Amino acid sequence: DTFSITTEKASLDIFLPDGRSIKVEILTSDTAERVLEVVSHKIGLCQELLGYFGLFLIRSYKEGKLSVIKKLADFELPYVSLRSSEVENFKVGLRKWYLDPSLDSRLMDCRAAVDLIYMQAIQDIEKEWAKPTEVQRQKLEALQKEGNQTKQFLELSQEVWHYGYVQLDPCTCDYPEPGCGTVLSVGNNEVSCCITLPDNQTQDVIFQMNRVKCWQVTFLGTLLDTDGPQQTLNRNLELRFQYSEESHWQWFVIYTKQAFLLSSCLKKMISEKMVKLAAENPEMVSALICVHVSLYFRHQLTLNYTDEFPGPASLVLKGRTQLPRIPEQGKSKKHHSQQSQKDYSSFLPRKSKIKTAEVDCGLGTIKEEGL
Numbered sequence: 001d002t003f004s005i006t007t008e009k010a011s012l013d014i015f016l017p018d019g020r021s022i023k024v025e026i027l028t029s030d031t032a033e034r035v036l037e038v039v040s041h042k043i044g045l046c047q048e049l050l051g052y053f054g055l056f057l058i059r060s061y062k063e064g065k066l067s068v069i070k071k072l073a074d075f076e077l078p079y080v081s082l083r084s085s086e087v088e089n090f091k092v093g094l095r096k097w098y099l100d101p102s103l104d105s106r107l108m109d110c111r112a113a114v115d116l117i118y119m120q121a122i123q124d125i126e127k128e129w130a131k132p133t134e135v136q137r138q139k140l141e142a143l144q145k146e147g148n149q150t151k152q153f154l155e156l157s158q159e160v161w162h163y164g165y166v167q168l169d170p171c172t173c174d175y176p177e178p179g180c181g182t183v184l185s186v187g188n189n190e191v192s193c194c195i196t197l198p199d200n201q202t203q204d205v206i207f208q209m210n211r212v213k214c215w216q217v218t219f220l221g222t223l224l225d226t227d228g229p230q231q232t233l234n235r236n237l238e239l240r241f242q243y244s245e246e247s248h249w250q251w252f253v254i255y256t257k258q259a260f261l262l263s264s265c266l267k268k269m270i271s272e273k274m275v276k277l278a279a280e281n282p283e284m285v286s287a288l289i290c291v292h293v294s295l296y297f298r299h300q301l302t303l304n305y306t307d308e309f310p311g312p313a314s315l316v317l318k319g320r321t322q323l324p325r326i327p328e329q330g331k332s333k334k335h336h337s338q339q340s341q342k343d344y345s346s347f348l349p350r351k352s353k354i355k356t357a358e359v360d361c362g363l364g365t366i367k368e369e370g371l
Contacts, residue, residue, distance in 0.1 A: 005028055005029055005077070005080060006028065007029040008027065008028050009027060009028075010025075010026055010079055011023055011024070011025055011026075012035065012078060012079055012082070012092065013091065013092070014035070014039050014055070015058065015091050015092065015093040015094070016093070016094055016119060017095060017116065017120040017123040018119040018122070018123065021091075022039060022043065024038045025038075026038060026079065028079045029077060030077065030078070030079065031074060031075055031076065032054075032055045032073065032074055032075070032076050032077070032078050033074040035055060035078050036050060036053065036055055036094075037050065039055075039094060040053075040112075044111070045112040045116070046112070046113065049106075049107060049110055049113050052097060052103065052106070052107060052113070053094060053095065053096055053097055053113075053116065054071050054094075054095065054096075055071070055092055055093070055094060056068050056069070056070065056071050056072065056092070056093045056094075056095050057069045057070050057071075057072060057081060057085075057090060057091075057092060057093075058090070058091050058092070058093040059089055059090050059091075060089050061089065065127075066123075066127055067169050067258075068093075068258075068261060069090070069257075069258065070258070070260050070261045070264070072092070095120060096120055096164075097268070098164075098268065098272060099164065099165070099166065099186065099188065099189075099265060099268050099272065100188060100189070100269075100272045100276070101158055101164035101187070101188060102158075103272070104117060104154055104158070104164075108151060114154070118153060118154060121154060121157045121163065122144070124163070124164075124165075125137075125140070125157075125160070127167075129162060129165065129166075129167040129185065130157070130160045130162050130163045130164075131160065131161045131162050132160040136156065136159065136160055139156055140153060140157070143156065162185045162187065162192065164187050165185040165186055165187030165188065165192070166185070166186050166187060166261070166265050167183065167184070167185045167186075168184045168185075168186070168256060168258045168261070168262060169256070169257070169258060170182070170183050171183075171184070171254060171255055171256035171257075171258075172254075172255045172256075173193065173252065173253060173254045173255070174252070175193075175252055175253075176195070176197070176203070177198070180195050180196060180197060180198070181195070181196040182194060182195045182254070186262065186265040186269070187265075187269075189208065189209045189210070189269050190206050190207060190208050191206070191207040191266075192204065192205075193205045193206070193207070207252065209266070209269050209270065209273065210273075211243055211244040212241050212242070212243055212266070213241075213242040213244065214241065214242050215239060215240060215241035215263065215266060216239070216240060217237060217238070217259045217263050218238050218239075218240070219236070219237055220236040220238060236255075237255070237256060237260070238253055238254065238256075238259060239254050239262050239263060240252065240253040240254070241266070
């Protein structure tokens with residue numbers, strides 16, 4: 001219980017993208033915002049650039065795999081989040097928190113900031129979250145060996161496919177048919193999906209954010225995971241968004257344990273897009289403020305009666321974010337297929353009978369965390 005925490009001094013390891021950790025002295029009741037300030041002071045990160053970075057809950061695996069579970073909100077308590085985790089190998093990591101790669105240019109005058117995004121660029125390429133061509137890889141490796149070429153490395157990285165994106169763990173979706181495996185990469189105002197079809201071919205589908213109307217995250221209950229040496233309860237989450245395709249709206253559903261991280265990324269891209277539009281056209285500032293106020297959450301209380309797992313009904317809370325229409329640029333989707341064999345974790349919805357009661361509420365001025 002967060003409200004019953006005893007405030008006392010504690011040490012917390014904050015991991016950098018290159019694997020090193022920084023030990024900071026904090027209070028157990030310190031928020032993520034406060035811990036980020038302490039870390040930034042210790043590494044020499046300019047205070048005015050704090051908004052470009054964030055603390056994340058990260059899980060590491062023995063085989064070297066890395067999974068970004070969620071971004072810690074400013075009000076969350078990193079020490080408590082880490083200690084209350086039911087899963088081993090969780091840690092708090094410092095990563096950049098913007099999804100428009102062009103924003104790198106705003107950090108170039110701060111050595112600590114440049115070092116951080118340089119470390120993350122190398123990590124993303126090593127983990128194959130960013131996917132350079134062979135020619136790009138050779139040039140990047142040459143710049144690494146030369147030394148003192150950090151800015152040139154980052155400039156070339158801008159041309160790499162999925163540079164600056166957040167990649168989620170393999171999950172499942174309902175497109176083009178239910179149960180298809182997919183790997184999502186989110187960034188640069190788009191959601192890029194590499195979908196594994198039933199015949200083991202892959203199809204790359206790109207959803208542009210200017211065609212997304214709204215989305216919602218739904219908690220469907222818990223499932224007993226019997227894989228591995230221990231049985232654990234996994235949260236069954238879905239994120240669905242409404243998308244404009246050929247002049248009509250349709251829903252795209254993703255079943256992933258990282259639904260809240262995905263939702264945070266969608267909100268971040270919308271926020272960055274609005275700021276960029278306002279900068280390009282100052283006359284739009286007042287209009288964007290009005291649009292900001294028009295954003296709202298639709299809360300739905302859902303009684304979910306499951307057929308497969310009889311028992312007490314579970315109370316499910318849905319939050320839907322409604323978005324303004326942003327002027328369209330480019331095509332809505334890009335498709336191409338290639339032969340590929342991929343492993344993915346099946347995360348299918350349970351059969352259910354759902355009764356829904358909806359309550360709409362308007363919001364006033366909204367920050368990014370409230371979108």
